[in-house]
Amino acid sequence: MESKISILITCLIFATAFQLLLPLSEASLEVGYYNYKNRCPKAESIVNYTVSSFVKKNSGLGAGLIRMFFHDCFVRGCDASVLLDPSPANPDPEKKSIPNNPSLRGFDVIDAAKAALEKACPGVVSCADIIALAARDAAYLLGKISYDIPTGRRDGKVSINAEALQFLPAPFFNLSQLEASFAIKGLNTSDMVALSGAHSIGRSHCSSFTSRLYPTTDPTMSARFANFLRILCPPPQNATIDGVVPQNFLKPNRLSKQYYFNVKALLGLFFSDWSLLTSKETRQQVTDYTTTPGLFEADFAKAMVKMGSIEVLTFPQGEIRGPTCRL
Numbered sequence: 173m174e175s176k177i178s179i180l181i182t183c184l185i186f187a188t189a190f191q192l193l194l195p196l197s198e199a200s201l202e203v204g205y206y207n208y209k210n211r212c213p214k215a216e217s218i219v220n221y222t223v224s225s226f227v228k229k230n231s232g233l234g235a236g237l238i239r240m241f242f243h244d245c246f247v248r249g250c251d252a253s254v255l256l257d258p259s260p261a262n263p264d265p266e267k268k269s270i271p272n273n274p275s276l277r278g279f280d281v282i283d284a285a286k287a288a289l290e291k292a293c294p295g296v297v298s299c300a301d302i303i304a305l306a307a308r309d310a311a312y313l314l315g316k317i318s319y320d321i322p323t324g325r326r327d328g329k330v331s332i333n334a335e336a337l338q339f340l341p342a343p344f345f346n347l348s349q350l351e352a353s354f355a356i357k358g359l360n361t362s363d364m365v366a367l368s369g370a371h372s373i374g375r376s377h378c379s380s381f382t383s384r385l386y387p388t389t390d391p392t393m394s395a396r397f398a399n400f401l402r403i404l405c406p407p408p409q410n411a412t413i414d415g416v417v418p419q420n421f422l423k424p425n426r427l428s429k430q431y432y433f434n435v436k437a438l439l440g441l442f443f444s445d446w447s448l449l450t451s452k453e454t455r456q457q458v459t460d461y462t463t464t465p466g467l468f469e470a471d472f473a474k475a476m477v478k479m480g481s482i483e484v485l486t487f488p489q490g491e492i493r494g495p496t497c498r499l
């Protein structure tokens with residue numbers, strides 16, 4: 173009798189807890205979140221203005237911001253965990269991991285946007301939304317790709333070096349490894365192929381692909397391209413600095429379907445780029461992007477929005493980090 177009652181009580185507690193939790197799990201992002209309830213109607217234009225002014229001076233920062241969005245979302249969701257600096261309490265955050273350090277850039281852009289937002293609407297706009305909006309604005313500036321991005325993300329407090337290594341795909345990954353790393357984040361193979369078009373912009377450090385040049389040319393890379401890259405990137409054991417090269421030598425600052433032409437011509441820097449040719453489906457998608465006008469741009473926009481919803485924190489989870497996004 174007593175145990176029956178306790179079971180009943182336990183059930184009741186669970187049912188109540190479940191009801192309380194439901195609205196949380198259903199809470200979702202919405203387009204124009206900061207326009208509603210007078211939260212911060214200028215938020216999106218403040219971010220856009222900040223991004224524009226930085227990217228006009230250095231378009232590489234636009235590439236950096238798009239990659240920052242990817243690296244944020246794939247590690248603990250889009251929660252700005254990638255921005256947290258090392259601190260005595262957390263000496264080894266994502267920022268220090270091999271995929272992020274020293275290559276990730278654009279942190280100053282986020283700092284400037286956050287500073288402007290804190291002036292206009294203190295404590296309201298999350299760092300996670302700033303990254304998502306900044307990446308969207310960069311895609312427009314570099315590729316005239318325009319889309320609405322839902323907002324209302326909140327910021328996380330946890331950032332762990334090892335998780336960046338665990339969840340971010342490496343340039344030596346083959347197709348099944350790439351697919352698996354996107355699948356655990358809820359993105360499918362076509363999302364992955366579409367998002368890879370971001371490798372039409374920005375740069376890479378030599379160390380990310382010299383294993384394809386030395387000691388011998390990786391046969392999955394154009395031999396002429398490899399000869400050319402060997403001039404720019406000495407063998408790692410000779411190199412005093414880790415140089416950088418553009419990902420797309422034709423139009424390094426134009427987010428475009430040119431990436432897919434490069435992949436087909438074995439002119440991708442990474443083995444992972446070449447891997448998109450290794451299944452019938454992905455090869456077809458690569459070809460479709462080269463032949464169907466507007467298809468890449470439309471798919472890229474959709475996939476960026478989808479990536480922006482990975483494991484997001486919404487009220488009352490997380491926090492609005494401030495006054496800076498780094499602490």
Ligand code: HEM
Pocket residue numbers: 232235236238239242275276277341342343344345350364367368370371373374375376377378379380419442444
């Ligand atoms: C498919 C798996 C991917 C792999 C293996 C990969 C790997 C890499 C690597 C190794 C670099 C060069 C880093 C360096 O050495 O400086 C790079 C750069 C870049 N990646 Fe990816 N990436 C992938 C997917 C993505 C996605 C999904 C995006 C965004 C939508 C993206 C955007 C970029 C951008 C924009 C750059 C240039 C960054 C800059 O110039 O600062 N990548 N990627």
Ligand SMILES: *[C@@H]1O[C@H](CO)[C@@H](O)[C@H](O)[C@H]1NC(C)=O
Pocket residue numbers: 216217220221224309312
């Ligand atoms: C961002 O600003 C540019 C002008 O610098 C404008 O053309 C573009 O439409 C703006 N984007 C958004 C989403 O407001």
Ligand SMILES: *[C@@H]1O[C@H](CO)[C@@H](O)[C@H](O)[C@H]1NC(C)=O
Pocket residue numbers: 346347348349
């Ligand atoms: C990709 O690499 C993994 C790990 O090395 C291996 O198990 C798998 O068979 C490879 N897949 C393909 C398609 O080559």
Ligand SMILES: *[C@@H]1O[C@H](CO)[C@@H](O)[C@H](O)[C@H]1NC(C)=O
Pocket residue numbers: 360361362363478
């Ligand atoms: C991948 O997901 C997108 C959108 O979520 C969907 O439109 C597409 O059909 C999916 N592709 C595959 C191969 O499942």
Ligand SMILES: *[C@@H]1O[C@H](CO)[C@@H](O)[C@H](O)[C@H]1NC(C)=O
Pocket residue numbers: 406407410
């Ligand atoms: C690398 O260093 C070795 C030994 O110093 C030298 O013989 C070789 O020519 C160098 N290779 C290049 C490509 O600079």
